[in-house]
Amino acid sequence: MPRAYVFTRSGGPEAEAFVEQEVPVPGPGELLVAVRAAGVNPVDWKLRTGYRRPGSEPPTFPVVFGSEAAGIVERTGPGVEGFEPGQAVFGNPLTGGYAEYTLMPVAVTAHKPDALSFTDAAVLPVAAATAYDGVRQLGPAPGSTLLVNGAGGGVGVAAVQIARHLGVRVVGTASADKKNFVESLGAVHITSGPGVTERVRTVAPNGVDAVFDLVGGDALRAVAGLVTDRTRLISAGGKPLAVELGGAAVERARNAAVLDEVARLAVSGVLRTYVTRTFPLAEAAEALRAVEGGHTRGKIVIGVAG
Missing domain, CATH: 3.40.50.720 (NAD(P)-binding Rossmann-like Domain)
Structure with a gap:
């Protein structure tokens, strides 16, 4: 079964673990995406410590890490328009990005331009x-x-x-x-x-x-x-x-239009992603420690083999 990197309770790094999960099934307005790359952000480890975004529900453990990802559409949920299996996309996953498969809502998912790598696209949805x-x-x-x-x-x-x-x-x-x-x-x-x-x-x-x-x-x-x-x-x-x-x-728009715009800026050379390190999924813990240390320069990415 596919693997994912999760936290099993609120706490420190000791709460982190790899688990095997069933491939999720996309619901209405959702995409099943085979992850190729996931951005690593401070909010990832902060959520593990017990931080909750305003208005969010209490977590149901285990929780898969990762707030941004890029990959290939495997399946589309009911009512989805504008996306097809085989297309490259990036956005904010519903079920975490540190995984081989995740669900993405079409509202915050955009098509990845051919000129943009999965690695660079994966770091646009949160920071950029x-x-x-x-x-x-x-x-x-x-x-x-x-x-x-x-x-x-x-x-x-x-x-x-x-x-x-x-x-x-x-x-x-x-x-x-x-x-x-x-x-x-x-x-x-x-x-x-x-x-x-x-x-x-x-x-x-x-x-x-x-x-x-x-x-x-x-x-x-x-x-x-x-x-x-x-x-x-x-x-x-x-x-x-x-x-x-x-x-x-900061007033977050959280929509696909903004993702399209930052991708356009990246492709045009206005916005460089400055990905400084890439870790394989097997080293997700090391990637998190690098960000949790608070002294990273630019962005860190977890690469997931296709």
Whole structure:
């Protein structure tokens, strides 16, 4: 039977395991997809610890890891239009991406362009789509200054590239060892940590026009005062705190249209995915540990043999 990497209860890495599962059956509006690649994201291990997305139901264990994947349509559920077996797709799986087979809802699934690899397509639905939604929400004008707080991670890397494509000046906070990487994206690098506000003001004396936060906590508090109009502050890393500070959470569209758009940006060369490491499904635990450590550069992918 097909294998999947799951967590069997809320907790730490000790709650993770491989299991064998029946091939799922697609329901109305769903696709059965043979997974070729799955993106690894911080939310994956956070869900294992007991974190729940707002409005979500309590989990039914075991839960398959993975919030984004790409693969080949094997079967379509009742009422599905626009998708056929054999087509390459990518999107947000219903039943987890760290698996040989998963179910995908057509509402958040898009056709993979031929020019885009499964590996690159697999990392677009979470990080790139979040970045796209956030930049679109802020709507920064060409020539304005955007601070991306946490520019070295998956969402930050995409946000910098999208904003730069729009003619926006980007200041990006990240650890000192990511300086060259952040600057290669076209952003002004500022070392994160104590004193970050003063360091930002050396390159933006009057503050910034908008803040896109991906860190939360004290790091968000430290930069919030750099934007005078707090409605120009959004966060995907500390949503309740952003609201408390007068800002807002990133408003996620979660639809196929956004997936089509980020794929178009990737194919055109505007958006590079920066996949830095790929692990086979058998090493899913190692892939998760790399992301859970919090110091990854770009994106990590789990490859599933076809």
